[in-house]
Amino acid sequence: MPADDLIAERRRKLDQLAVLGVPSHNVDFTPTETLDGARRLLARMEVDSSGASAADEAPDGPEVRVAGRVMQYRLQGKSCFVHVEDEGERMQVWLRLDRLGDDEFAVVRLLDLGDIIGVRGNLMRTRRGEPTVLASALTLLVKSLQPPPEKFHGLQDQETRYRKRYLHLLSSAAQRRHFAARTTVVRSLRRTLDNRGFMEAETPILQPIPGGGHALPFVTHWNALHADVYLRIAIELHLKRLLVGGYRRVYEIGRVFRNEGLSPRHNPEFTMLEAYEAYTDYHGMRELTESLIVDAANALGPQQIPEQDGGTFPCDDPLRRSFGGRELSLTPPFRCERMVDLVAQACDFNPVEAWDDLPERAHALGAPVPIGAGAGAALLAIYEHRVEPELWDPTFVLDYPAEVSPLARKRRDDQRFVERFELVVAGREVANAFSELNDPLDQRQRFEEQASLRAAGDDEAFPLDEDFLEAIEVGMPPAGGLGIGVDRLVMLLTDAATIRDVLLFPTMRPRHREEASAEDVNQSSPPSAEDSERP
RNA sequence: GCCCCUUUAGCUCAACGGCAGAGCAGCCGGCUUUUAACCGGUUGAUGGAGGUUCGAUUCCUCCAGGGGGCACCA
Numbered sequence: 001m002p003a004d005d006l007i008a009e010r011r012r013k014l015d016q017l018a019v020l021g022v023p024s025h026n027v028d029f030t031p032t033e034t035l036d037g038a039r040r041l042l043a044r045m046e047v048d049s050s051g052a053s054a055a056d057e058a059p060d061g062p063e064v065r066v067a068g069r070v071m072q073y074r075l076q077g078k079s080c081f082v083h084v085e086d087e088g089e090r091m092q093v094w095l096r097l098d099r100l101g102d103d104e105f106a107v108v109r110l111l112d113l114g115d116i117i118g119v120r121g122n123l124m125r126t127r128r129g130e131p132t133v134l135a136s137a138l139t140l141l142v143k144s145l146q147p148p149p150e151k152f153h154g155l156q157d158q159e160t161r162y163r164k165r166y167l168h169l170l171s172s173a174a175q176r177r178h179f180a181a182r183t184t185v186v187r188s189l190r191r192t193l194d195n196r197g198f199m200e201a202e203t204p205i206l207q208p209i210p211g212g213g214h215a216l217p218f219v220t221h222w223n224a225l226h227a228d229v230y231l232r233i234a235i236e237l238h239l240k241r242l243l244v245g246g247y248r249r250v251y252e253i254g255r256v257f258r259n260e261g262l263s264p265r266h267n268p269e270f271t272m273l274e275a276y277e278a279y280t281d282y283h284g285m286r287e288l289t290e291s292l293i294v295d296a297a298n299a300l301g302p303q304q305i306p307e308q309d310g311g312t313f314p315c316d317d318p319l320r321r322s323f324g325g326r327e328l329s330l331t332p333p334f335r336c337e338r339m340v341d342l343v344a345q346a347c348d349f350n351p352v353e354a355w356d357d358l359p360e361r362a363h364a365l366g367a368p369v370p371i372g373a374g375a376g377a378a379l380l381a382i383y384e385h386r387v388e389p390e391l392w393d394p395t396f397v398l399d400y401p402a403e404v405s406p407l408a409r410k411r412r413d414d415q416r417f418v419e420r421f422e423l424v425v426a427g428r429e430v431a432n433a434f435s436e437l438n439d440p441l442d443q444r445q446r447f448e449e450q451a452s453l454r455a456a457g458d459d460e461a462f463p464l465d466e467d468f469l470e471a472i473e474v475g476m477p478p479a480g481g482l483g484i485g486v487d488r489l490v491m492l493l494t495d496a497a498t499i500r501d502v503l504l505f506p507t508m509r510p511r512h513r514e515e516a517s518a519e520d521v522n523q524s525s526p527p528s529a530e531d532s533e534r535p
Numbered sequence: 536g537c538c539c540c541u542u543u544a545g546c547u548c549a550a551c552g553g554c555a556g557a558g559c560a561g562c563c564g565g566c567u568u569u570u571a572a573c574c575g576g577u578u579g580a581u582g583g584a585g586g587u588u589c590g591a592u593u594c595c596u597c598c599a600g601g602g603g604g605c606a607c608c609a
Contacts (some may be wrong), residue, residue, distance in 0.1 A: 001544065001545070001560085001561055001562085001579040001580095002544075002545075002579065002580085003544095003545045003578075005545090005561080005578080005579075006545055006561060006576095006579095007545090008561075009562070010561095010599085011563060072569095072572095074568075074569050074570075074572050074573090075566090075572095076565095076567065076568090076569070076572075076573080077566040078566085078567045078569060079566090079567035079568075079569080080567090080569090081568080081569045081570075081572080082572050083570080092569085094567095094568080094569085096567060098565070098567075112560090112561090113560070125567050126568050126570090127569090127572075128568075128569080130568090130570070132568090146545085147545045147546075147560060147561080148545090148546080148560080149545085149546055149547090149556090149560095150545090150546040150547050150559055150560075151546090151571065151572095152547080152558090152571045153546075153547045153548090153558095153559085153571095154546090154547090155546075156546085156547065157542095157546085157547090157549095158601065158602060159542090159599095159600070159601045159602085160546095162601085163601095167609095171546095186560080189540080198576075215608070216608090217607080219601055237606065246592080257556080258608075258609085260607070260608050260609095261607070263536085263604095263607095264603085264609065265608090266607095266609085305585080368606095370599095370607075422609090429609055432609075454606095461609085473568075482554070483609095485609075488607085488609090489576075495604090497600095508600090508601090509599095509600070509601090510600095514576090524580085
């Protein structure tokens with residue numbers, strides 16, 4: 001039956017309800033118990049009465065009011081069982097003609113899966129032992145006009161799951177728990193930072209010059225100024241300005257936007273945590289990173305972890321987790337290695353000694369090196385090609401080539417490297433941090449190197465940001481800075497295979513060409529500034 | 536951007552190139568302790584456009600969406 005017919009059928013029921021004088025949307029119903037609370041109340045009552053009233057001829061238990069969405073509906077003549085669901089809990093409701101009377105039972109006959117109802121009634125157990133509210137009054141709170149997903153198999157279609165997440169969520173308690181876990185992680189990140197005296201800041205998303213990361217920005221248009229502006233690709237440069245302004249510890253958890261394709265690990269908009277602390281360096285950030293991750297894992301609690309024979313066993317240590325069918329240990333302290341040492345172990349040469357040969361060696365190893373790349377970029381390419389995918393348990397990879405780190409402070413003992421680490425877990429980068437460059441002369445020089453890369457065609461090289469340089473010239477305290485891809489961290493901690501499984505509303509292509517062109521029309525004739533003047 | 540897979544009823548799934556089936560949901564009828572309730576009846580579909588063929592859900596081409604991989608990317 002076409003969807004339109006199913007909707008028409010439900011609208012027909014609205015008309016019938018109107019004839020009965022029953023509003024389709026009611027607001028004056030206040031539950032006395034959550035479904036879980038009602039269940040516990042029943043259990044408590046049974047304990048208090050020493051089980052004496054558990055017999056099937058038992059009188060009614062305490063009266064409650066509960067509400068929820070109708071997920072199952074079993075009408076049998078003059079009696080009807082429904083399961084309502086709310087906050088991930090389900091509870092059976094028993095609607096009987098002899099309790100409700102003809103008028104309200106007529107409403108029962110017009111119920112559909114997906115409706116939201118409120119029930120006043122008494123707690124009891126049915127013959128099969130199921131906790132049940134035996135209804136003495138029924139209030140239709142919301143009539144649903146759309147057919148819900150299949151009640152047993154749920155919503156299987158990946159595309160619909162992503163595009164209509166509300167359907168996915170309402171048909172799957174497991175999904176709701178999954179996304180609640182994301183909130184638990186984010187809340188834990190904030191708590192860890194707040195406890196350490198960090199101040200949460202909100203900095204601009206619309207920026208005249210996008211900076212702080214290697215990425216292409218989205219461009220948008222500011223009508224009033226007849227000027228293009230960019231959506232931020234990183235938070236970094238504004239948080240550093242706040243250090244100049246005198247805050248000692250600042251952070252932001254917010255959305256950044258990168259003009260890239262989609263993949264299981266990439267969404268064009270994603271959530272970044274960046275934190276900056278004065279008078280410390282990347283070693284301080286290392287300690288902070290470890291705490292953030294350990295705290296988040298502990299906040300999530302234990303998880304089933306995989307066994308060699310393919311099974312799983314429950315483990316009460318939240319730091320022993322499962323990812324992709326393999327055990328992952330987040331037990332601190334995390335391993336800590338210099339990039340050059342890791343490369344030396346994986347290949348049979350010392351990259352520091354072979355410095356000038358690195359582009360050639362990278363090429364020989366099949367590591368993709370950008371054209372015109374120097375030794376530093378080649379070292380990074382070798383590392384990413386040969387080492388990074390093999391790192392499983394958390395590993396801090398220290399001391400990146402200066403060439404690929406234009407915002408990090410150089411090592412005093414070797415100017416070819418900067419004080420920077422990335423934390424790699426399960427072959428993926430989860431965090432990136434460095435001792436922040438606060439020498440304006442060095443910073444200007446690095447920007448100029450980037451500018452020449454830009455001129456050579458690297459459109460992801462950093463643009464020179466004069467306003468930022470001016471801020472650094474005022475004087476930024478020595479500081480450590482940290483960035484964590486929150487979505488990827490959540491993936492790790494919740495064993496999610498794709499970033500879309502940790503984003504409530506992942507970016508999707510417009511479904512039809514018509515949709516896309518409709519947006520084009522809007523963009524080509526935006527409302528003028530005069531038309532949209534605020535009151 | 537490239538390669539592979541995929542798209543059948545509102546949902547979940549079938550169908551050697553030969554009349555497109557089922558379960559759930561819906562509709563009609565029955566049923567006052569059901570549990571994916573049950574019983575009888577019933578409505579409803581091949582992503583879009585071409586092509587090959589007597590005949591296309593099936594084979595081919597193109598387009599669109601989705602999934603996976605590569606590349607880009609952190």
